[in-house]
Amino acid sequence: MSGTAASPKETPAYYPGCSMDGLGKAYEVSCQLVLETLGLPLDRIEEYNCCGATEVKNLSHDVSVALPSRNLALARDMGRQTVVAACNGCVYSLARANDAMEDPATSARINARLSEGGAPTYDGQAEIRHVLEYIRQRAGPRGVRAAVTAPLKGVRVAPYYGCLYSRPKRYTKVGLEPGRDNPENPYFLDELLEACGAEVIHDYPAKTICCGGGHALSDLDVSVAFSASVLNEAKRAGADVVATICPLGQINIENNLDRIRQAYGPEVLLPVAYFTQLMALAFGRSVREARLKLNFSRPDLFFRARGFA
Amino acid sequence: MPIVEKSLVEGLERSESLQVEGIDVSGDWNTFIASRVHTDLDLSIVDWVRGQPQGATIDRCWQCGTCTAGCCMHTDYGLEEFNPRYFIYLAQLGYDKELARYAQTVWRCVSCNKCVERCPKGVKVEEVVHSIGTYLELTGTAPKSPADRFDEAYTRNLLARGILDEAGLFQTFEAGEGRTLPTGEKLRMGLRLLLTGRLHTGPLAKRTRGWGRLRPVLERMLSEDLARRRQDLPARLPPKGGP
Ligand code: SF4
Ligand code: SF4
Numbered sequence: 001m002s003g004t005a006a007s008p009k010e011t012p013a014y015y016p017g018c019s020m021d022g023l024g025k026a027y028e029v030s031c032q033l034v035l036e037t038l039g040l041p042l043d044r045i046e047e048y049n050c051c052g053a054t055e056v057k058n059l060s061h062d063v064s065v066a067l068p069s070r071n072l073a074l075a076r077d078m079g080r081q082t083v084v085a086a087c088n089g090c091v092y093s094l095a096r097a098n099d100a101m102e103d104p105a106t107s108a109r110i111n112a113r114l115s116e117g118g119a120p121t122y123d124g125q126a127e128i129r130h131v132l133e134y135i136r137q138r139a140g141p142r143g144v145r146a147a148v149t150a151p152l153k154g155v156r157v158a159p160y161y162g163c164l165y166s167r168p169k170r171y172t173k174v175g176l177e178p179g180r181d182n183p184e185n186p187y188f189l190d191e192l193l194e195a196c197g198a199e200v201i202h203d204y205p206a207k208t209i210c211c212g213g214g215h216a217l218s219d220l221d222v223s224v225a226f227s228a229s230v231l232n233e234a235k236r237a238g239a240d241v242v243a244t245i246c247p248l249g250q251i252n253i254e255n256n257l258d259r260i261r262q263a264y265g266p267e268v269l270l271p272v273a274y275f276t277q278l279m280a281l282a283f284g285r286s287v288r289e290a291r292l293k294l295n296f297s298r299p300d301l302f303f304r305a306r307g308f309a
Numbered sequence: 310m311p312i313v314e315k316s317l318v319e320g321l322e323r324s325e326s327l328q329v330e331g332i333d334v335s336g337d338w339n340t341f342i343a344s345r346v347h348t349d350l351d352l353s354i355v356d357w358v359r360g361q362p363q364g365a366t367i368d369r370c371w372q373c374g375t376c377t378a379g380c381c382m383h384t385d386y387g388l389e390e391f392n393p394r395y396f397i398y399l400a401q402l403g404y405d406k407e408l409a410r411y412a413q414t415v416w417r418c419v420s421c422n423k424c425v426e427r428c429p430k431g432v433k434v435e436e437v438v439h440s441i442g443t444y445l446e447l448t449g450t451a452p453k454s455p456a457d458r459f460d461e462a463y464t465r466n467l468l469a470r471g472i473l474d475e476a477g478l479f480q481t482f483e484a485g486e487g488r489t490l491p492t493g494e495k496l497r498m499g500l501r502l503l504l505t506g507r508l509h510t511g512p513l514a515k516r517t518r519g520w521g522r523l524r525p526v527l528e529r530m531l532s533e534d535l536a537r538r539r540q541d542l543p544a545r546l547p548p549k550g551g552p
């Protein structure tokens with residue numbers, strides 16, 4: 001990327017994506033709580049469109065680049081360089097479009113179509129960050145620790161990053177720039193949860209496996225098997241709760257709970273929560289405020305039993 | 310040399326005990342590959358894949374196998390015959406007949422992108438694998454897979470309003486697959502989502518302002534791309550199903 005680096009003071013643009021606005025509501029709400037506490041503002045891209053995730057590209061390369069490019073163009077029109085998204089799938093498709101738009105011929109072709117459809121054109125200069133990276137970069141473990149009023153003492157958490165948070169680095173640039181996470185062994189989530197006082201299982205083997213969410217409806221066996229191993233490996237490592245950073249992963253795992261119970265037995269099941277829900281608790285928000293009851297795996301019951309209000 | 314991917318080799322002969330020049334070598338050297346000669350190779354497939362923007366990196370592959378070694382379908386899910394390195398190899402070789410045996414396998418890639426992350430040659434493995442699958446489907450070698458149907462339902466749903474209607478997508482796709490509509494538990498789940506403001510479907514579906522202008526442009530791009538990938542097929546393979 002040829003542009004100048006984003007100013008560290010810039011308020012980034014926030015790309016909600018359709019899952020944050022729909023099924024991922026608990027994530028959206030808890031994210032806002034956490035960012036508010038840490039004094040990290042984000043400006044929402046209001047008239048966004050869905051990014052196309054990993055599906056559209058299998059039908060049309062150009063449509064799959066045009067969809068995210070329109071959103072990135074809106075962010076640029078707001079005068080922003082950094083675009084923060086909270087969903088792994090969104091981070092992937094936005095970053096993939098960025099990569100494609102580096103090619104001048106592609107950029108000219110896509111921008112011509114965007115103008116024809118009355119959409120702003122994209123200059124290719126946005127930088128994409130997962131909200132986890134944004135929190136880690138701006139507040140850091142120290143900033144998080146300073147905000148903790150109700151440490152997650154004695155809570156054993158399995159940090160689940162899923163597949164597309166950092167992968168592939170040729171798109172996300174994770175690991176290729178200073179201050180970014182490690183694409184093979186990500187650790188930002190470990191650090192933030194630890195700063196919240198949790199006991200983090202650093203060598204959780206399922207950290208970066210796929211949840212099978214992309215094929216949740218088309219290949220049920222695969223999506224059940226992958227979501228079961230996310231839980232199973234956490235259970236084996238002695239976790240009390242699994243922390244997620246991706247609404248698609250969270251929804252896929254929770255939607256498979258009944259089938260996992262049938263196939264592997266109830267002892268595999270564990271509460272699953274967005275990392276921002278856990279952080280909100282540590283920042284003194286109530287179980288209700290952190291929307292833990294919205295999760296089908298009912299982390300609210302676990303945390304109430306542990307004395308959280 | 311040991312034969313590593315034994316499952317791929319046809320005509321393996323194994324002898325229980327074997328002596329070579331009076332020395333017993335059973336156990337180490339008792340497996341042989343029957344000799345095979347193939348003359349019916351056809352490079353149309355690799356030509357087609359290379360011509361698609363998603364498959365353009367196929368020629369960079371030097372067959373190291375890194376993608377397969379970490380592939381979550383191959384390794385974690387344990388579907389041994391899901392082998393991206395081998396799919397690419399067969400495409401490069403033009404060995405359609407062997408590839409046809411994987412017609413029910415190639416589509417199962419879950420797009421986790423570990424292969425793209427790790428490929429030392431910059432092959433966009435996941436997209437190349439999808440392109441190979443698309444070729445198999447367009448030439449009638451593989452039936453249209455549930456994943457292909459999902460991609461289509463997803464894309465149409467998204468293009469309608471600019472914002473995905475998750476519940477609507479679930480319903481159209483499930484109905485299209487001939488599965489019964491949700492009852493009991495599922496309905497209760499749906500109701501709970503609706504009451505907690507997490508379901509925006511039907512009349513509540515969201516839409517992007519100004520989408521009406523961009524939508525026809527994107528739909529034209531989509532149909533042009535779909536038409537082009539059929540036109541690019543080799544002439545002697547009339548595309549199956551529709552224009
Ligand atoms: S972990 Fe699952 S939901 Fe998350 S990006 Fe990967 S496939 Fe998608
Ligand atoms: S990792 Fe890359 S170069 Fe190696 S076999 Fe796979 S596609 Fe080919």
Ligand code: SF4
Nearest residue numbers: 380418419421422424
């Ligand atoms: S993207 Fe597909 S081919 Fe690549 S590692 Fe994942 S499942 Fe395997």
